[in-house]
Amino acid sequence: MTNRARPPASAARLRILVPEELRHFLPARRRRPARDPDGMPCPYDGAASLGHVVQSLGVPLTEVSRLRADGEPVPAAYRPPDGARIELSPVPRPQPLPPTAPMPPRFVLDVHLGALARRLRLLGVDTAYRNDAADPELVEQAAAERRILLTQDRGLLLRRALWLGAYVRGSRPDEQLTDVLERFAPPLAPWTRCPACNGMLVPVPKEEIAEQLPPGTRRTYDTFTRCTACGHLYWPGAHHSRLAARVAAARRVSGDGSAPRDGSGNSPGRDAR
Numbered sequence: 001m002t003n004r005a006r007p008p009a010s011a012a013r014l015r016i017l018v019p020e021e022l023r024h025f026l027p028a029r030r031r032r033p034a035r036d037p038d039g040m041p042c043p044y045d046g047a048a049s050l051g052h053v054v055q056s057l058g059v060p061l062t063e064v065s066r067l068r069a070d071g072e073p074v075p076a077a078y079r080p081p082d083g084a085r086i087e088l089s090p091v092p093r094p095q096p097l098p099p100t101a102p103m104p105p106r107f108v109l110d111v112h113l114g115a116l117a118r119r120l121r122l123l124g125v126d127t128a129y130r131n132d133a134a135d136p137e138l139v140e141q142a143a144a145e146r147r148i149l150l151t152q153d154r155g156l157l158l159r160r161a162l163w164l165g166a167y168v169r170g171s172r173p174d175e176q177l178t179d180v181l182e183r184f185a186p187p188l189a190p191w192t193r194c195p196a197c198n199g200m201l202v203p204v205p206k207e208e209i210a211e212q213l214p215p216g217t218r219r220t221y222d223t224f225t226r227c228t229a230c231g232h233l234y235w236p237g238a239h240h241s242r243l244a245a246r247v248a249a250a251r252r253v254s255g256d257g258s259a260p261r262d263g264s265g266n267s268p269g270r271d272a273r
């Protein structure tokens with residue numbers, strides 16, 4: 001039990017400067033550009049940590065790279081004095097990852113990001129996804145496998161057990177993909193992963209699988225890959241040009257200058273198992 005003197009709750013307040021990049025997390029009435037260069041006033045009980053105050057405004061700490069109080073860098077556990085001027089900095093892009101993060105980075109996506117999961121896998125990015133995963137399982141898997149949790153659910157990003165997470169911007173899967181590529185800059189290896197299950201794809205000789213193929217496919221295509229995890233077969237089928245365009249667009253976003261392999265990739269074809 002501490003006997004620290006605190007200012008009366010009604011009088012205590014902080015002034016918080018939220019940069020443009022983070023303003024969309026604020027409640028609608030506070031989202032307008034700051035008119036007050038000293039930041040918006042925010043009531044403060046004198047007891048909560050600065051991290052808690054920031055998250056109660058709607059800004060997940062996963063999106064904040066640095067907190068300052070009256071110009072000095074402070075940790076999220078800091079308890080600012082009454083009247084302190086608080087500044088938030090957004091995470092830089094690309095975002096530096098902690099030393100314990102595997103390289104290349106890997107991800108786990110929440111249940112609402114299935115289309116983004118398939119796009120990341122198409123690009124060869126290690127992406128765990130299940131459409132029935134519960135929130136605690138996602139947080140647990142992220143920590144156990146050192147995966148970055150991607151979500152649009154701010155509540156999920158506030159969980160204490162979360163190791164590393166990020167809020168995904170954009171309503172369309174292509175916008176979401178651009179956001180993730182810009183933020184984490186994962187190296188791309190298109191056509192090397194199974195979009196359905198995240199397993200690795202390996203080339204498979206046509207003779208080996210010829211009998212499993214529909215006659216039209218057998219006549220038309222010569223290059224095939226198979227998923228080492230689920231056994232799904234792939235060839236450059238009807239969807240290929242659409243997927244190749246998607247890969248080319250992703251390479252432009254990520255500034256990936258490696259030799260394009262777009263012509264040799266195999267798109268998801270019909271299940272020929």
Ligand SMILES: [Zn+2]
Nearest residue numbers: 194197227230
């Ligand atoms: Zn697979």
